[in-house]
Amino acid sequence: MAVMEYIDAIRLAMKEEMEKDDTVFVMGEDVGVKGGVFTTTKGFIEQFGEMRVIDTPLAESAIAGVAIGAAMYGMKPIAEMQYSDFMLPATNQIINEAAKIRYRSNNDWSCPVVVRAPIGGGIFGGLYHSQSPESIFFGTPGLKIIAPYSAYDAKGLLKAAIRDPDPVIFFENKKCYKLIKEDVPLDDYVVPIGKANVLREGTDITVIGYSLPLHFVMQAAEELDAEGISSHVLDLRTLQPLDREAIIEAARKTGKVLIVHEDNKTGGVGAEVSAIISEECLFELDAPIMRLCGPDVPAMPISPPMEKFFMLSKDKVKEAMRELALY
C-alpha cells in the first residue's frame, strides 16, 4: 500500500501492464518526451523506449484508427486523447470501427484497444477543456465505458481495461487527478468491469453517480449524517455495461433515488439509470427519481462565476440530498 494521487494510480496501472506484457503500448500527443500534458506517462519513454511510448502527430482520428489497427493485429494499445473534448474527430473510428469489429466480422477479428480521455471541468478550461462526453459514446453496444472516482478503482479498472478483449473507453477525471489521494496497493489487482460499488451504506436516500461528483456526494453524506439523514451511495464505476442488479438493489434499499453526474442532464447516463429503476422497481419508490446534473448548455464557460454555476459542488448535492430526504 502507498498513499498516492488518482493520476499516480493511472500511471502505475499502465506501467505495471507494460512491464508484464510487451504487446501493451501507449500512443498519443505529447505522451513521450514530455510524459503527457498531465504527466500520466511521465518516465515511460525512458523505461520503455520510443517504440512503445509513441509521440503521435496531432490527429485524433489517426491516434484512434492506428491503435485500432494495431489492436486487430494482436497488440494491446492504449490510445491517449489529450482532452476528451478533442476526441470527437475520432468518434467515427471509435463508434463505427472499434465498437463493430467483432460483431461485423462474426467474431473473427477483435479490437482490444483502450482509449483514455480526461473528462470534466472545474479547472478554468472553458468550453473545450472541460467537457464530459460520456453520453456521446454511451448506448453504443460493443464499447465498454469506465469512469472511476477513486484512485484504487482507477488503477484496478485501467488494468482490467488493458486486459479486456474488447474496446474500452477509460474516462479519467482531470479534476480528480490531484484531488483524490488515498491508499492504493502496489501489487497486481484488477477491479472487474461492469460492477458498481457501494461507497457508503445508508437507509434514507440512495445517491447513484460516477466520477468527480461522488467526491462531493461523500462529503455531503458525512455532513447530512450529523443532521440525521443516512445516505446510501453507489458508484457506477462502469457506465457500459451498467450494473443493473446493483442499481436496482441500491434503489430498493431506500426507495428514494438521486442520480448525480457532471455531463448534462438530457440524454445523460442518469436517464438510463432512471429508466432501469422505473422498469424494475417503480412501485418500491417513495419519491420521484431526482437528477442533479450539468445544465443543458453546450459546454462549460471559463469565467469563474459561470464555471462555478455549471459545476456541481458539495453544497449543491447536499441541498438536493436533503430535499430528497425530506420528500
Next chain:
Amino acid sequence: MNVNVKGTVKSTTKHEQLGLSHEQVKEMYRYMVLARKFDERCLLLQRAGKINFHVSGIGQETAQVAAAFALNKEKDYFLPYYRDYGFVMSVGMTPRELMLSAFAKAEDPNSGGRQMPGHFSSKRLRIVTGSSPVTTQAPHAVGFALAAKMQKKDSVSFVTFGEGSSNQGDFHEGSNFAGVLKLPVIFMVENNQYAISIPVHRQVSGKVVDRALGYGFPGVRVDGNDALEVYRVVKEARERAVRGEGPTLIEAMMYRLSPHSTSDNDLAYRTKEEVEENWKKDGLPKFKQYLMDCGLWSEAEDEALVAEVTQQIKEAIEYADKAPYPKPEDTLLHVYAESAKED
C-alpha cells in the same frame, strides 16, 4: 534481352524480367477472368431478385489481381475496399465464400451474413474487416504496419480505396502518420474516375499521387490497365517497405466500367460514348493478348477457362442459394467476447 553465342537476339518476356513465371502470369489472368465473370453474375443475380445488392469492380480487376501477386500472402495484411473482388480472390477467397456473402448466409466467412457484400474479411487470409464509411481502413493499415515494425516482422500492409475517398481525413491522417514513423504501408488508390456520380475533376483539383509529396514518401502513378506495370510498382513499394524505407502511395489509373452499384443509373451523369470508349482500354483483353503474343495462351485455352470459371461460379451460386440463413436470434451474438460474460 540476351545475346546468344550465334549472335542472334533472344528476347525474354517482360514478365520474366519482373520475376514472374509463365505459370504465374497465366494464374493472374485466370483470377482476372474469374473476378470479371463473378461480377457479371452478381449483377444478373441482383436483377433477377436473387440477391439484394452488388457493387461492381468491373474494369478494375487487372490492377487488383496484379497488386495481389506482388504481395506476400503469408506475411502481409490486406485492407481492401468494396470493389476489390479481383484482389480478394487472388489472395485466396473463393467464389463460394463470396457468394455466401452476396446471399447473406450464415456460412459467409466475411461477416456471417451481417454485412453488405463487398465488405471483405477473413483473418485466415489476412484480409482485415472493413466498414462502409470510406477510407477508415487507412489508419488501420498504418496500425498493422506499426505493430509489424514493433514486433520486428517483415510484413507489409496494403490498403486500397477510391480517388473520391482520398479526400477523407482518415486518408490524410493515416498517410501522415505512416510517413512520420516510416511504416511499411502501401496505399493504392484505384482511381476509377468516378465517386458515384462525381467525376474526378470535381473531387481533386490536383493529382492524388502528388499528395504523397506532402507526407514525405514517394507517389507513383501507374496505368491500372497494365497488369505488369502495376505488379512492378507494387513489388517495388513492398521492397521499399521491407527495407524500412517507409510507405508508398500508388495511384492506379482505371475506369469504372459498371454503374456505381446495382442502385445506380450511371447514364444520368455520363454518356454511353464515354463508357464505350473506356471499354476499349479494358486491361483484361489486353492481358489476354499479351499472353497470346508470348505464345502462352490460345483461344481454345481461353474458352476452356471461361467454361471452367462459369461452372465454378454456378456451383458457388447453387451452394450459397441452398445454404441456411443465420438464425434470427444470432443477431444478438458477438457484441463482446464470450469470456467477458463470465466475468
